[in-house]
Amino acid sequence: IPVTHSSDADVLLQFKATVSGAEEALPDWVSGSSPCVHDHSNWTGVICYANSVFGLQLENMKLSGALDLDPLEALPGLRALSFMGNDFVGLMPNLNKLGALKSVYLSRNQFSGMIPTDVFTQMKSLKKVYLSQNDFSGPIPSSLTSIPRLMDLRLDGNKFSGTIPDLKSSSVLKLVNVTNNNLEGPIPKVFSKMNPSLFAGNKDLCGAPLQVSCPDIVSSTDSTASSQQQLLPNSSNSNKLSAPALVAIIGLSLVIILIAIACIRRRRKRTVAEIHMGKNQSSKIHEPHPHQYHADKLEQGFSEPKSVAMKAPKEVEHGKLVFVKEGGVRFELQDLLKASAEVLGSGNFGASYKAVLVSGHAVVVKRFKEMNRVGREDFQEHMRRLGRLSHPNLLPLQAYYYRKEEKLLVTQYYHNGSLAHLLHGTHGSNQPSLDWSTRLKIIKGVGRGLTYLYDGLPMLALPHGHLKSSNVLLDDSFEPLLTDYALVPVVNKTHATQVMMAYKSPEFTQHGKTSKKGDVWSFGILILEILTGNFPANSLGTGKAGDDLASWVNKVMKEESSKEVFDKEMKGTKNCEQDMLKLLHIGLCCCERDEEKRWELKQAVEKIEELKVMKGDDENESEGDGDGEPDSSSYASSEGEMMSSKDIIEDQFSLSKDN
Ligand SMILES: Nc1ncnc2c1ncn2[C@@H]1O[C@H](COP(=O)(O)OP(=O)(O)OP(=O)(O)O)[C@@H](O)[C@H]1O
Secondary structure (H helix, E strand, O other), rough: OOOHHHHHHHHHHHHHHHHEHHHHOOOOOOOOOEEEEEOEEEOEEEEEEEEEEEEEOOOOOOOEEOOOHHHHHHHOOOOOOEOOOOOEEEOOOOOOOOOOOOOEEEEEEEEEEEEOOOOOOOOOOOOEEEEEOEEEEOOOOHHHHOOOOEEEEEOOOEEEOOOOOOOOOOOOEEEOOOOOEEEEEEEHHOOOOOOOOHHHHOEEEOOOOOOOOOOOHHHHHHHHHHHHHHOOOOHHHOOOOOHHHHHHHHHHHHHHHHHHHHHHHHHHHHHHHHHHHHHHHHHHHOOHHHHHHHHHHHHOOOOEEEEEEOOOOOOOOOOEEEEOOOOOOOHHHHHHHHHHHEEEOOOOOOEEEEEOOOOOOEEEEEEEEOOOOOOHHHHHHEEEEEHOOOOOEOOEEEEEEEEEEEEEEEEEEOOOOOOHHHHHOOOOOOOOOOOOHHHHHHHHHHHHHHHHHOOOOOOOOOOEEEEEEEEEOOOOOOOOOOOOOOOOOHHHHHHHHHHOHHHHHHHHHHHHHHOOOOHHHHHHHHHHHHHHHHOOOHHHOOOOOOHHHHHHHHHHHHOOOOHHHOOOOOOOOOOOHHHHHHHHHHHHHOOOOOOOOOHHHHHHHHHHHHOOOOOOOOOOOOOOOOOOOOOOOOOOOOHHHHHHHHHHHHHHHHHHOOO
């Protein structure tokens, strides 16, 4: 039997002995057995390739204490390490002896202190460095600038201070996230085109992409001064100006002032027109026919957002935003109104705007009409309840504004947008269609978020109530975040029954009653939408019974073949067909028309969790990520929990290919 060299086992056992909590978390790491057998992992959290250990994925295992990586030096094939979501403390572990690593994931621990400047000096192969949500302080280590292939750097949620080093040496850097630190000074030019929200929540950062200009530094003042000297007559010469020259200068200034006034007027007009356009779109969206809804939705919801001024609701100027969570960035309603805003779309309740505050913090403000089911006090109590919820797959509510006629709910902005946008919107060539492993990861996350809502809000008849693909946002690593959840108790009943997803369920449309399984039905539709790539128009409108997505899937499976059901744009499906069929079956069981026979959420989620997130190995997966590697879609590369062995295997492939 081809097994790992005994030395790999010895090394891992030696490492295990240094980690608190490993005894309970890694019971199958025992002497006498082997971490890899026939190329497959035989020990928890060990990833194997060519019968040797090349990855450790020890995430969310309650491991604690200091992390000493030195014993791992003796694993020649080691390329990826993930310890995310544990309770490790102390200084940043020493990576210097692990020079061949390609990915290091240490997010969501309690590492602290300054990171030595030279920690990454020997790490020439690193591509992904995740240090988010720890307690690191001091400057961002400058040795990061010496990593030639660094693609993805996450430093958010720490206490890094000082300036951001200029990472221009890494020509392939695609994403850097430094939100919520204490950074200051100019943002290096190389990041000027990135999303401003990736720099939000810092002490004093300035320059593009933020809309905060940096104070003049001496050299630029000097150069401005010298260029001014060239353009304007200096004082000693000014006496010598002739009368015609003076007339020309005054005339020119007047023309410039007139042009500026004209531009400001035109700009104002355009802004007002754009606001009107937003209103028209929102009235269009209430057209009764479901297909019309789809077409309008695609047209307005998924197109490029437009810049507008966010209009203050009447009297809003005097109101106060109420923040529902401790900590985090604080701002006033006035700051929101002053912020530059874009319409993201007009939904069933009102428009949603993206607003970028002067600090660079990007938020979404959703205006809710038809939200008067309860009075002010009960509304506030419900918002506080929502504020107490916390789960990686729920978009947290940050703040709300209450006024009888209209409410505003404020959440963080996510630049990847919604699942609906990714499935049905137009995406450029740099954003290929979602692959199988990413789709499964999204469904798993939605299931986890729903389970949390069911456990956290047992008193609600419909804990989500409005689950659909435009209410599933995606973070940078394509982890899903549910939004617009738990609003049924505060939405006017008639409006809720007309527009909210759970009221489109068969039991409500046929018998006018709701049950907790209404959310399961929406989940089933969402699963089918994700697998087929078809927009579930009928589940949103008043489609005939038997004319919905589930019936379509059943029909195609019966009359043609199950293969025909799946989205043709879904890549990475090779060798995953069994799991795809299983998931399709789970989706159908959640869509069962007979509520009695329909699965419980728990059952569905357990079945989904049994499916492993593994990337398929389609030969035709050719979209590169810019450095000639087979790991095509940037989003399939994992953020911690979903880092599959295949992901890491592909890292290994790319490494051997690069060398
Ligand atoms: N926090 C956010 N970050 C990024 N995009 C968002 C955010 N919240 C909403 N969006 C996007 O803005 C668009 C409009 O959302 P909105 O919630 O107003 O309408 P909807 O989800 O289409 O319909 P409904 O009102 O029925 O929920 C959608 O494409 C949605 O995905």
